[in-house]
Amino acid sequence: MNDTAKTGSNGSLIGKRIPKKDAPEKASGKTRYIHDIDLPGQLHAKILRSSQVHAKIKSIDTSAAKALPGVHAVITAADLPWQRPIGVAKDHLPLKHDKVRSPRDEIAAVAADTEAIAEAALKLIKVDYEPLPAVVTAEEAMSPDAPRLHGDDLIAPGPDGKPHVVHQASHDNVAMVFQYGQGEVATGKAASDAIVEDVFKLHYVTHCCMGVSGVIAEFDASENLILYSNTQVPFLHKREFAELLGMDPGRIRIVQPPIGGGFGSKLDIYPFEPIAIYLAKITRRPVKLVFTREEEFIASPTRQPVLMKMRSGCTRDGVLTFREVETIHDNGAYTSWGATTPFVMMQTISSLYRVPHCDYRTRAIYSNNPYAGSFRGYGNLQATFAVEAHMDRLAEAIGMDPLEFRLKNAQDPGEVTPQGMHFKSCGFKDCLSVAAERSEYQEKRRANEARRNDGNPVKRGVGMASMLHVGGGAKIYPSDGCGTILKMDDFGRVTLLTGASEIGQGSETVLAQLVCEELGLPLTSVNVVNNDTDVTPWDVGVHASRTTFIAGNSAIGAARKAKDKILTAAAAKFDQPAEALDTRDQCIVEKSSGKKLVELAKFIRSLHFSDKAELVMTSYYYEPPSKHQDKQFRGDVSAAYAWATQVAEVEVDTRTGIVKLVKITGAHDVGRVLNRLGIEGQIEGGIVMGQGYALTEDLIVENGVIRNPNFRDYKLVTAPEIPEMDVVFVETMDGEGPQGAKGVGEAPAICVAAAVANAIYNATGVRITALPFTPENVYRALHSNSQPPTWVAAA
């Protein structure tokens, strides 16, 4: 492969188009994903799931399955009285012992010589159920006489081996509540000249990673656990698995093979992982468990569905006065990260625009539906959808141009919001102006509106939406840091051991680039190791758009220490002050003249093989200067914040309801572009993921059952449908960011649906407040054939 990014005489790699380091392997089919790894002696595992939505398990008969030749183990909850719960609320046992609460529920598992034998064994397991009434809407779940999903305390052995209540019974099906307020909403209302109110309904979608979920568990001869896992949070999971299994965390090693897509789906432990571990422990063999695609749809998490009632106000001069929001999150049967998305939703609701008075309440309600996890954007797509609809609605109510209205209320650099977020760098107004100008938003909006009733059945529309998201990590754990170990060998090559995980987003390339920038090396001189908890230093995980920012700063810190070490030694040898020297083009040079003094590799060898033998090896731990939020959700939770505005242009065929996304113009405050190729890829991929959320993807859940667990009926966007994408970067050079950069991984997916909704309104004059904008839903809305979503009566 051509090394298109060499350090030339003008040196810098920053902002260049740098190919991903692992791309040649991947394009050749040589990369070994978890599905491609087989260990000697390995068994294959399969899981029996519930045939019922809600039922008591009366009995399970595994005798026939156990008798099948080639079967090594069949397990149920009865075999594992020491099972401990997983998940955010610890309300979830991997194998269910008393009842099933959704069709994904795990009842038994088999380890066998082949997948085919394991599957055959599953069919021989007999389960006797006593069906219970299913609770499949939040409304039902909230009624006083609804069956209780978790009506009993969950008792499991604690660290002392004695039984403890690990999850308390919920007698009202409420799984989690959040409440945030700033100012006095009544004051805001009194000052309002215009108030709008809507109910928004955000649907189920799921990650659809191209590589299905999988795990390989193995115990070594000393009972240490080696887990080949696609987790996005290896160091957190090491600790969680230790608690789950009653093991010393020091005896757990997590190895991360390359991953076929993450997008937030792998932030929690799911039952299949402990189940594979149990089977490995029982059989004393490596156990591999890989999902089918249907299983991936049924048994991996979704994006959090939301029912949201929002009321917003402004003065006739276009100043926002208040926002009042209540949401109900269908929690599904168990609690994962989806229930905690209000953390992020409230940031958008309180702080995307300046809102003096704000009230936000939310409840997650247990049901027999699928449960939601974290998914790129983490609640922000849902919150932005509603907030940006109201920005357009209020602007119209007071007769103001929607761009001017947004500019008037947009955050400025230096702002500290009532929630405590400090926007040290903030390119929001530039994003608004640049996106509007490049897309000719104002002219097109007026022209489309004027053409609404011209008789042409195909209407054109343009709509705008913006977003705020953490861009400098998110301090939600005791540490939000990342460690780096950097070693230079005696040929001047760097091995960078980082805690940060690579999930396809390109972190390994950006980290290598940042190190090369510090040390004056070509990219081919850096090898990144990022996939083994026994080798790499701690990191909180790949989430919250944090890796470039946090791991980047950590890598820079280690590289600077290495450089100091080298230049201090060189200063002694060349009798010059260290400050007068630099490393450039793999040499030590005089900083002012650029004169080459010695090859870097040769000099490192001279250090290494001298009397005072010295290896160039450094470590650095970076902790961002962010703060934990207090119990009122106040605190500067990220070291930097990212901004973006996207303008969507659509064609709406009023005869069919088909909405075609023609173009997205995006202006993104990314701090600074580090790898132009990589960041474009993140933005384009995010836009198309947002397009899927808006227009095509719809995980249909009927009576607790997923009706379309396949790519034929769950429609991902394909190549012919992508919009034209015009992406501009607003570089605000964040003072804390690595070379000025901010995180960007989640940002591009966040505003698309909101912008498309506003564009459909511009085209048709019809405001649709429920997703997705499939032809059927749009047709019904345009032809008065559907009712807008309504708030839950029981609430």
Added chain:
Amino acid sequence: MSANVSIAFTLNGVAVRATVPAHQSALEMLRDELHLTGTKYGCGEGECGACTINVDGSSANSCLLFAADCDGRDVVTIEGLADDKLTERLKQSFVTHGAVQCGFCTPGLVMQARHMLDKNPHPGHDEIKRGIEGNLCRCTGYKKVIEAIAEAGEASNLEDAR
């Protein structure tokens, strides 16, 4: 569990004999029996294109093809194209255009693009979009994939002219 079938076919230029279960897919045979893991399982239903191979000069979803149906055919996987010039150009173009992120769909896309350029050496962007319609990618948003294939087509154009 079911009847076995003896087959003989050409795999990546090498004659192969195999005995396969009658119900086994070509994908399972390639991955599990012959250990050619560059061909990926994405859905098993012909919807995602991650398992694309070439059979007698045509693209096929190996998950929808019975292993037994490989009998007498000329089967080529991504591994078999390691020395193929057009494939090399495609792979390099995928790399330099940033068309690879998680990479799970990439071998299938390269196989499909190779087939497309074989039939139509210089496709336009719309032809490329149609040509890869059956290949799902969740990371890239397809734009850079389309650009990569287009440039590989242009490069082959230059080579033809020489």
